[in-house]
Amino acid sequence: MAVYNYDVVVLGSGPAGEGAAMNAVKAGRKVAVVDSRPHVGGNSTHLGTIPSKALRHSVRQIMQYNTNPLFRQIGEPRWFSFPDVLKSAESVIGKQVTSRTSYYARNRIDIFFGTASFADEQTVEVVSANGMVETLVASQFIIATGSRPYRPSDIDFSHPRVYDSDTILTLSHTPRRLIIYGAGVIGSEYASIFSGLGVLVDLIDNRDQLLSFLDDEISDALSYHLRNNNVLIRHNEEYERVEGVDNGVILHLKSGKKIKADAFLWCNGRTGNTDK
Missing domain, CATH: 3.50.50.60 (FAD/NAD(P)-binding domain)
Known part of the structure; x- marks a missing residue:
């Protein structure tokens, strides 16, 4: 030794x-x-800031191309899969x-x-x-x-349709609908990324305002732009349980609502790596 x-x-x-x-x-x-x-x-570098910012940059370029009238003279809007952007x-x-x-x-x-x-x-x-x-x-x-994503013990993260903010980078397809639980910085960022790829996103927020540490007008502007890009923001909601099924995931909320999607992304908190 x-x-x-x-x-x-x-x-x-x-x-x-x-x-x-x-x-x-x-x-x-x-x-x-x-x-x-x-x-x-x-x-x-490997799971957080760099990958998400690189994804966001690529998606932003796609959105600019698809929404710029100048490029319509060249051809129709182009859509890319999540693995391609990754x-x-x-x-x-x-x-x-x-x-x-x-x-x-x-x-x-x-x-x-x-x-x-x-x-x-x-x-x-x-x-x-x-x-x-x-x-x-x-x-x-x-x-x-x-740190690493916090994983509640009552959610089955071994299910192939359930992801956290680290494992989402292993997603091998583009879901048609995605539930993101947690509307903090990470959850809001991934909501913008996936909505930019044409995915219908349900963003679950257990508070009454997105990113409440920001000025109200900035938070309101973020909410407006997310909603304008097919993100359904659900404020003041908490999960009761997450049910994994063969073809997707069903989120049961304490309010009694049930939401079904092709995949579920947990973005609610992180925990330190000192126990590893």
């Missing part, structure tokens, strides 16, 4: 971990970074990984891929995918392991 010594070891290579590592090395520290994936970037996001992710890997190499920061756990206050053991264990000893550790 190999043992390596550092001044600082950062657990997680997302934006927080990357920033901490770069600042530490610029302060003259010997630094290592550990990530559970075989590539750097963290959830932000391919463009994957290319962006690859570029991000390449550039971020070069940052670490340029600053001589060692990278270890595997699952880290503390052996004592100054030691972590990193278990790689092939089972090899490496020991890192340091005087300081920075935990920047990020």
Whole structure:
């Protein structure tokens, strides 16, 4: 079992971990970074910010083409499937990984891929995918392991039609109708993405206003544009249960309403990764 010594070891290579590592090395520290994936970037690059923004950009281009009268002289509106649009996001992710890997190499920061756990206050053991264990000893550790979607125990996320904001990136088709539960930043963003692809979206909000931390006029404008693009916003609703069936999902609300769709996307909260 190999043992390596550092001044600082950062657990997680997302934006927080990357920033901490770069600042530490610029302060003259010997630094290592550990990530559970075989590539750097963290959830932000692989599952969160980068994929969703790349998807949103591609969908926006599609919408601009389809709604611009100038392009009608060329041909009819064009529609793309979700997997097709996702391919463009994957290319962006690859570029991000390449550039971020070069940052670490340029600053001589060692990278270890595997699952880290503390052996004592100054030691972590990193278990790689092939089972090899490496020991890192340091005087300081920075935990920047990020978060993952919160999954209630009463929802069957193993059902092929039930997704969270991470697994939605594995969707292999374009549903005709999609239920999104949770109208926060992530839920609203995916509502705009899927509606831009022609999907009828039911956006379930357990509050009385979208993104209530925003100014009222901004929240109202967002609601208007979503509704104008086939998003049905249902305020002050809470789920009672989610029923997975062969050809879709039925959402049972506490108000007594039942909504059936081809797929269900859970976007209601996140939880920390420190238990992993």
